[in-house]
Each structure stands twice: as structure tokens, then as C-alpha cells.
Amino acid sequence: xxxxxxxxxxADPNFHSNPNFHSNLxxxxxxxxxxxxxxxxLDGVIVFKIVTLSxxxxxFGYYTPRFTxxxxxxxxxxxxxxxxxxxxxxxxxxxxxxxxxAAVSFxxxxxxxxxxxxxxxxxxxxEPVPALAGAVMFAAFTAWICGSVLFRLSGTYFxxxxxxxxxxTWSVYLNYRVLCGGPDGVSGIPVIRFLGMSPRSYHDxxxxxxxxxxxxxxxxxxxxxxxxxxxxxxxxxxxxxAQTLGVNIYRTKIIAFTIAGALSxxxxxxxxxxxQFISSDLFTFDMATTYVIMTMLGGVNNTIxxxxxxxxxxxxxxxxxxxxxxLKLSYGVGVILLMIFMPMGLAGLGNAMxxxxxxxxxxxxxxxxDADVLE
Amino acid sequence: MQGLKILLQPNVFMQLTINGVAMGMIYTxxxxxxxxxxxxxxxMNFAQGELLMLGAFITWGLTYQVKLPFVLMVPAAxxxxxxxxxxxxxxxxxxxxxxxxxxxxxxxxMGAAMVIREIATITxxxxxxxxxxxxxxxxxxxxxxxxxxxxxxxxxxxxxxxLVFVLFEKLYAGKIMQAAAQDKYAAELLxxxxxxxxxxxxxxxxxxxxxxxxxxxxxxxxxxxxxxLQLRAFAGVVTGGFGSVKGAIVGSLVIGLVESYSxxxxxxxxxxxxxxxxxxxxxxxxxxxxGERVADKA
Numbered sequence: 130x131x132x133x134x135x136x137x138x139x140a141d142p143n144f145h146s147n148p149n150f151h152s153n154l155x156x157x158x159x160x161x162x163x164x165x166x167x168x169x170x171l172d173g174v175i176v177f178k179i180v181t182l183s184x185x186x187x188x189f190g191y192y193t194p195r196f197t198x199x200x201x202x203x204x205x206x207x208x209x210x211x212x213x214x215x216x217x218x219x220x221x222x223x224x225x226x227x228x229x230x231a232a233v234s235f236x237x238x239x240x241x242x243x244x245x246x247x248x249x250x251x252x253x254x255x256e257p258v259p260a261l262a263g264a265v266m267f268a269a270f271t272a273w274i275c276g277s278v279l280f281r282l283s284g285t286y287f288x289x290x291x292x293x294x295x296x297x298t299w300s301v302y303l304n305y306r307v308l309c310g311g312p313d314g315v316s317g318i319p320v321i322r323f324l325g326m327s328p329r330s331y332h333d334x335x336x337x338x339x340x341x342x343x344x345x346x347x348x349x350x351x352x353x354x355x356x357x358x359x360x361x362x363x364x365x366x367x368x369x370x371a372q373t374l375g376v377n378i379y380r381t382k383i384i385a386f387t388i389a390g391a392l393s394x395x396x397x398x399x400x401x402x403x404x405q406f407i408s409s410d411l412f413t414f415d416m417a418t419t420y421v422i423m424t425m426l427g428g429v430n431n432t433i434x435x436x437x438x439x440x441x442x443x444x445x446x447x448x449x450x451x452x453x454x455x456l457k458l459s460y461g462v463g464v465i466l467l468m469i470f471m472p473m474g475l476a477g478l479g480n481a482m483x484x485x486x487x488x489x490x491x492x493x494x495x496x497x498x499d500a501d502v503l504e
Numbered sequence: 505m506q507g508l509k510i511l512l513q514p515n516v517f518m519q520l521t522i523n524g525v526a527m528g529m530i531y532t533x534x535x536x537x538x539x540x541x542x543x544x545x546x547x548m549n550f551a552q553g554e555l556l557m558l559g560a561f562i563t564w565g566l567t568y569q570v571k572l573p574f575v576l577m578v579p580a581a582x583x584x585x586x587x588x589x590x591x592x593x594x595x596x597x598x599x600x601x602x603x604x605x606x607x608x609x610x611x612x613x614m615g616a617a618m619v620i621r622e623i624a625t626i627t628x629x630x631x632x633x634x635x636x637x638x639x640x641x642x643x644x645x646x647x648x649x650x651x652x653x654x655x656x657x658x659x660x661x662x663x664x665x666x667l668v669f670v671l672f673e674k675l676y677a678g679k680i681m682q683a684a685a686q687d688k689y690a691a692e693l694l695x696x697x698x699x700x701x702x703x704x705x706x707x708x709x710x711x712x713x714x715x716x717x718x719x720x721x722x723x724x725x726x727x728x729x730x731x732x733l734q735l736r737a738f739a740g741v742v743t744g745g746f747g748s749v750k751g752a753i754v755g756s757l758v759i760g761l762v763e764s765y766s767x768x769x770x771x772x773x774x775x776x777x778x779x780x781x782x783x784x785x786x787x788x789x790x791x792x793x794x795g796e797r798v799a800d801k802a
Binding site: 281 | 548550595596599600607608609610611612614615616617618619621622623626732735738739742746772773774775776778779780782783786787790
């Protein structure tokens with residue numbers, strides 16, 4: 130369409146009752162076409178995304194166990210477990226804009242729950258699967274209680290309260306002998322068992338964890354598209370505006386915190402069964418910052434980005450073993466550089482490139498890509 | 505109850521109070537830096553504890569490796585602190601000042617913390633290093649045994665707090681810095697060189713934290729784990745209230761005293777007690793004891 134008709138349509142309020150209406154039919158049909166084209170292009174993008182994702186997933190699931198030895202497989206499994214916890218953080222930070230360090234606290238809740246109920250320390254022996262489900266529910270419940278207390282604070286105050294929570298829970302995990310084994314940790318946790326089957330090696334574990342990862346990722350994607358996700362995004366973008374529009378801020382935040390807690394609990398429970406030993410080292414403030422970095426590295430509001438981020442951060446020490454001495458140094462430098470050059474993480478970079486490519490591909494696309502900050 | 509009985513013995517109480525105030529002074533030095541940075545750039549600095557640790561290492565290196573006498577060591581250390589401050593500013597803050605996503609700045613300070621810790625580990629190794637106290641020995645008052653190091657920490661902390669107050673409340677330069685911190689744009693219109701004031705703020709922050717590191721070195725040994733003390737400084741800042749330097753001082757002293765007193769009740773859960781206090785204070789007075797609401801970026 131040319132710009133003259135466009136201007137006329139805007140300038141003339143009686144445009145449709147204009148006697149020359151039929152001469153503008155061309156304009157309407159073109160408008161319709163362009164809309165149609167945009168829709169099909171979007172559909173194309175979605176199909177493209179789904180196909181790429183499934184191919185990548187199948188390739189990842191098929192090739193990773195074949196080219197890795199037992200040890201690397203274990204690290205890979207840990208990175209999948211980390212991804213589940215980082216997903217919870219992406220619900221809090223990416224969708225809701227609330228920086229929370231509490232993921233490790235609820236991981237600990239889940240892990241010690243599974244550990245104590247399955248290894249018979251307390252006189253009861255649960256089946257692993259019900260114990261895992263219980264751990265998720267218990268972690269979610271704990272998160273709900275903590276959330277309803279902590280969300281009386283907002284912004285930075287909330288962040289600091291979560292740091293306090295991490296310190297308190299870490300101190301308990303380190304010192305409370307009855308449930309947490311004190312500094313020795315808890316050992317002798319049985320592996321997961323379902324219908325009489327249990328994984329025999331880390332390679333078997335890989336597929337089980339991949340299943341959990343898929344379910345968790347799918348759930349979080351659903352949350353993002355749902356009413357809750359939109360409420361969270363509105364809180365992130367402008368809390369006061371969200372409140373004016375009728376979003377119950379306190380309740381929404383608590384629900385997000387509970388979801389994050391449930392995911393962390395699941396991750397902690399899986400970790401306990403996977404490595405069969407847990408100790409308080411896993412739930413320190415340093416680990417909490419590592420989770421935040423994982424989430425930020427991949428792209429804070431992008432599930433695939435968080436996936437890449439958690440794999441990168443967990444695997445990096447293994448890949449860079451030859452330069453171990455300078456590993457953490459380069460890691461820190463990398464974090465700073467990343468924040469300077471692409472604060473939206475790898476996913477932000479990918480999205481920008483994708484948009485550029487699609488702009489080039491659609492020659493006369495006049496639709497300017499959305500200038501979304503976070504997506 | 506046993507703990508309370510021990511705590512209420514007068515000389516135990518006095519001893520713990522002195523120790524608590526001394527530790528509180530160290531937290532205050534970090535907390536004041538945090539507040540100054542919040543005022544100047546509006547972002548929490550997660551590398552504050554690492555700056556303290558670096559200060560301890562630099563002074564140790566100058567004293568025991570370069571073997572400078574105390575009189576020369578002090579100016580040399582000051583020079584190093586200023587250099588660290590300027591480098592820190594240009595690496596962590598300057599490229600990010602226009603970042604569209606404020607959490608990015610916080611994450612980059614976490615990255616900086618990691619870098620500083622690793623540089624210290626690579627340069628000085630991960631074993632704890634022993635540093636002699638400035639004045640050795642203890643002073644006896646009745647049945648009290650007070651270490652000179654603690655008393656000195658209190659004195660030096662008080663002097664530094666006084667100097668910061670004089671700078672920001674009384675001197676013209678401090679007013680300029682405050683103006684630049686409150687509204688960068690307006691300050692630039694008035695011809696205030698904000699880059700200079702920000703750099704000076706960073707230098708002051710690093711110097712305060714580093715002196716804290718120097719004072720604490722004989723007590724805790726010079727060690728990379730000194731960085732974890734920053735969590736107490738955070739607790740102090742939040743307890744006192746974000747906006748005010750006064751609040752940071754009182755909050756940090758409260759945290760130091762709570763930590764000290766709680767040692768008669770429990771030694772294992774000392775961390776938990778401090779942070780429980782923090783959470784309780786936040787719940788009943790979310791703006792902190794001396795709180796004034798400030799617009800927070802992160």
C-alpha cells in the first residue's frame with residue numbers, strides 16, 4: 130500500500146462514507162493480504178520452532194549418552210537437575226522481575242525430605258516416587274508459607290530477606306543432626322524406582338531426568354502463556370499500573386513463589402536420589418548466586434535459554450579442566466562481559482538475530498519487530 | 505536460660521559488648537560503602553565483602569611481602585585502594601550505566617566478586633595468612649580482658665564514620681557529590697563532573713571496606729573466605745534502613761551486638777540468629793529502623 134492512501138485514511142474521519150470508497154478497495158484488500166501474510170509468517174515461525182526444538186531434543190537425547198562416559202553423564206544429569214531449579218528462578222525473575230535467592234533453600238527442603246523418608250533414618254521407608262511427590266508438595270507448602278511472609282516486602286528488601294532465608298536454612302542444614310545429619314550430610318538414599326524398575330546407570334538416569342525436564346519446561350511455558358504469566362509480566366513491568374488494572378500483586382507473587390518452590394523441591398529431591406548423598410555444601414549462598422547466573426546467562430525469560438545456561442554453567446568446569454587455575458576467573462570475567470554486551474543473555478542474542486533474519490527474509494514487511502525488553 | 509545467666513554476668517556482658525561493637529564497626533565500614541553506592545548509582549554492590557578481603561590482602565602484601573614500614577605502608581595502601589576503586593568503577597559500573605535491565609548491574613557485581621576472589625587466590629594462594637595485630641596484647645580492667653585490636657577497631661571505625669559525616673554534611677565537595685548522586689542529569693547541567701564524583705565515591709567505598717579488612721585481618725586471618733562477611737553488612741544495611749547512612753551505622757552495630765550476644769546461647773546457629781533478626785526486623789518494620797523509602801533499581 131502506498132503512503133498516500135494511508136494518510137488519507139487517518140486524516141479523514143468519514144473515510145468509509147466517502148463516495149470514492151470503491152476506489153480505495155484496493156487498499157483494503159492489500160491490508161487484508163498483509164494481515165494474512167503476517168499470520169502465516171507467524172505460523173511458519175511457530176512450526177519452525179517446534180520442528181527445530183524436537184529435532185534438537187531428539188538429537189540431544191540420542192547422541193549425548195552415546196558420546197559421553199559415565200562421569201560426564203553424571204555431570205550432564207546434574208545440569209538437567211539444575212535446569213529444573215533454574216526454571217523456578219526464571220518464573221520469579223524473568224516473568225515476575227523478583228530477584229530471589231531462595232531456590233537453594235527449597236531444594237534443600239525437597240532433598241532432605243526425600244533423603245529422610247526413603248533411607249529409613251526416621252523409622253519409615255517410603256517408596257521413592259511417593260517420597261518425591263511428597264517432597265514437591267512439602268517444598269511448595271514451605272514456599273507458600275515463606276512467600277506469604279516475605280512478600281510483605283518488595284523489591285530489594287525482598288531480595289535481602291531471601292538472602293536471610295538462605296543463610297538460616299543453610300545454617301540449619303549444616304548443624305541440625307536429627308534430620309540433616311549435621312556436617313556429615315545424609316547418605317544411603319535409594320535411587321528412584323517405579324513399577325519395580327530402577328535406573329542402573331547414569332545413562333538410564335539421563336532419560337528419566339529428560340522426562341522430568343520436559344514436563345517442567347512444558348508446565349513453565351504454559352504458565353508463561355496463562356493469565357498468571359501475564360499478571361506476573363505486568364507486575365514486572367510496572368507494579369503500580371498492574372495494581373490499577375486489578376492484578377492482585379501479593380497473591381500473584383506468592384503463587385509464583387510457590388511454583389518456584391515446587392520446582393526447586395523437585396530438583397532437590399531428584400538430586401538426592403541421583404547422587405544418593407546430600408550435604409549442606411549444596412545449599413549455600415554461593416550456590417544461590419550460581420543459580421541466578423545460570424538463569425541470567427541463558428536469557429532470563431526464555432525456557433530454552435535457561436536450559437542452555439544451566440548446561441553451560443554446570444559443564445564449564447569440566448570442559449575447561451586443563452585451565453582449571455583460571456577457570457573461575459574467566460567465568461567471572463565472562464559474566465561481567467555478558468551483562469555488558471547482552472544483558473538478556475544468550476536467548477536475547479538469539480532473538481535479536483532471529484528478528485534480524487526474519488526482517489531480511491520478508492522483503493516488504495513493514496511490521497516493525499516488537500521492541501520488547503524481555504522477550 | 506543457661507545462656508542468659510552467662511550473658512548477664514557483668515564482665516562477660518562487657519566483653520561481648522566490646523567485641524560486638526568492634527565487629528559492628530567492621531560491618532559499618534562495609535555498610536556505609538553500600539549506602540554510598542546505592543545513593544550514587546542506585547544499585548547494590550555484591551562485591552563489597554570481596555573488596556574488604558582485597559584490602560586485607562593488599563595490606564598484608566605491603567607489610568610482609570614488600571616489607572614496608574607502617575609509615576610508608578599506609579600511603580602506599582591508600583594509593584592501591586584508590587586504584588582498585590577506579591578500576592572497579594570503570595569495569596563494573598561505567599559500561600552498564602545505561603543498561604536497560606537493572607538486574608544486569610547487580611549480576612555484574614557478582615561477577616566482579618568472583619573475579620576479585622580468584623585474583624586473590626591466584627596471587628596469594630588459598631591458605632590463610634597470619635597478620636600480626638597493630639598493637640599486641642590485652643588490656644586488663646578488673647577481671648576484664650580486652651584485646652587492643654578490638655579497641656583500636658572501634659576507635660578507627662568511629663574516626664572514619666566521623667570523617668564520612670564531615671565530608672558529606674559539612675564540606676562543599678560532599679555537597680557536590682550528593683547532588684551528583686541524587687540527580688545526575690541536573691548535576692551535569694550545573695557543570696558538576698559526575699564522572700569524577702562517581703569515581704571519588706568508588707574510591708571512598710573501596711577505602712572504607714579495605715580498612716575494615718586491615719583491621720579484621722589479625723582476628724580472622726587473611727583469607728579468601730573473608731568475603732562472606734558482606735552478608736552481615738547487607739543485614740546491617742537492611743536492618744537500619746536503606747536510605748540513610750545513620751541507619752546503616754546503627755543497623756550494623758545491632759547486627760554485631762546480636763552476633764556477639766548470641767554466642768552465649770548457641771555457637772552453631774550464630775548465622776541463623778543474625779538473619780532471623782534481620783527477617784523479624786523486616787517483617788515488623790519493612791523500611792528498617794531508620795528507614796526512608798528510596799527508589800530502588802534492583
